[in-house]
Amino acid sequence: MAVALALVAAVAAQVVAPTGPALAAPAPVDGSAPGPTPLAPAVHNPYGNPYNDFLRTPYGVTTSPQQQAALPPVEDDPNEPFDWYRNPVSVLGVYGGPEESVVTAKGDLQTAFGTLTFATGADRTPIDQRVKTWQDGYLPILRERFDRDGVRNEIQMYAATVPDVTQVAYRETYGNPQRRLDAPVDNMVNFVRVNLTNTGDATTTYRFSVGLGNDKVAGAAGTTGPARPASAAWDGARNAYLGDGKLLFTADQSPDRASGGNLDYDVRLAAGQTRSLVFKLPYFVAQESDLAAISGASYQEYLTGTADF
Structure with missing residues (x-):
């Protein structure tokens, strides 16, 4: 029994032991408790988010730059509201x-x-x-x-x-x-x-x-x-x-x-x-x-x- 427990403890130590430099604790935001570091900074995309970019890209173009260049231009009338969908x-x-x-x-x-x-x-x-x-x-x-x-x-x-x-x-x-x-x-x-x-x-x-x-x-x-x-x-x-x-x-x-x-x-x-x-x-x-x-x-x-x- 003692041998089995020792093996389990050794495996657990290998799993949780860090393999690189220790990560610094995130700096607390003013007046708040420390929290997890975000995976990536927030990006404010003027055309929406990754779930609707295919709709919100100007004029609805979702193809490569070469294909986009081959499409006829959308001519906007300055006398009417702007609509960026094609x-x-x-x-x-x-x-x-x-x-x-x-x-x-x-x-x-x-x-x-x-x-x-x-x-x-x-x-x-x-x-x-x-x-x-x-x-x-x-x-x-x-x-x-x-x-x-x-x-x-x-x-x-x-x-x-x-x-x-x-x-x-x-x-x-x-x-x-x-x-x-x-x-x-x-x-x-x-x-x-x-x-x-x-x-x-x-x-x-x-x-x-x-x-x-x-x-x-x-x-x-x-x-x-x-x-x-x-x-x-x-x-x-x-x-x-x-x-x-x-x-x-x-x-x-x-x-x-x-x-x-x-x-x-x-x-x-x-x-x-x-x-x-x-x-x-x-x-x-x-x-x-x-x-x-x-x-x-x-x-x-x-x-x-x-x-x-």
């Missing part, structure tokens, strides 16, 4: 709801079944609006603003729950250990208002276009809702894009031209005049029976409710 995206939703509509890097609005795109001019030039801002810096009301061909374009978007819109059976698995949500949810509605202002001294006619593309929110959690109709068309009498008893989006005004899901508005503007277009797009494919509720929802009323929530 491809910034934003999300719209409602309190307690699982839906997340995405405002893409190019400024379009993406849902679980498609993308509402925005363009201008006779050739339908995409707005390609990289910079977006939130109302008052924090409210869930997004704005895109740019000038083109003597007209100021301001696109405002938010999401809200509208009564009497058919709920959607929703199923999602999440968490660890895994849990499952299986319940009907409100089909939130995305509200979009386009303000067009003639900044020139003469009357002009300006074309603004919207379209419904097939791209949808990538990797959307849970159910994707009812299937998109195989065939849909613009109903000019009701200003809605409908098909197979389903509703995809509505407008407050009839377009000058409609081709499939593409609508062209030729807006005549006197000098200094502003005119508005309003569109409403459910997150999930809605039912045709939801048309009255969605079309009748006041943009300004729900905007005020969103800001005052």
Whole structure:
């Protein structure tokens, strides 16, 4: 027994014995007790920390200097807020709801079944609006603003729950250990208002276009809702894009031209005049029976409710 204890003591002494010069005790900070020496001095990285540097590096560039130099430069407009992301995206939703509509890097609005795109001019030039801002810096009301061909374009978007819109059976698995949500949810509605202002001294006619593309929110959690109709068309009498008893989006005004899901508005503007277009797009494919509720929802009323929530 004595021999065994002696061996254990010898091994323990070898483990804890220092193999180099003894470390000096850390100097106490004023008024504090001594503590452990930090492994490295704190570094204040203006672009975030090691866990989000890949997002916060200017313009989102994460590649080598050679690859970075090959990317086209990002041209910042001195008349709009600075955004250092190369491809910034934003999300719209409602309190307690699982839906997340995405405002893409190019400024379009993406849902679980498609993308509402925005363009201008006779050739339908995409707005390609990289910079977006939130109302008052924090409210869930997004704005895109740019000038083109003597007209100021301001696109405002938010999401809200509208009564009497058919709920959607929703199923999602999440968490660890895994849990499952299986319940009907409100089909939130995305509200979009386009303000067009003639900044020139003469009357002009300006074309603004919207379209419904097939791209949808990538990797959307849970159910994707009812299937998109195989065939849909613009109903000019009701200003809605409908098909197979389903509703995809509505407008407050009839377009000058409609081709499939593409609508062209030729807006005549006197000098200094502003005119508005309003569109409403459910997150999930809605039912045709939801048309009255969605079309009748006041943009300004729900905007005020969103800001005052």
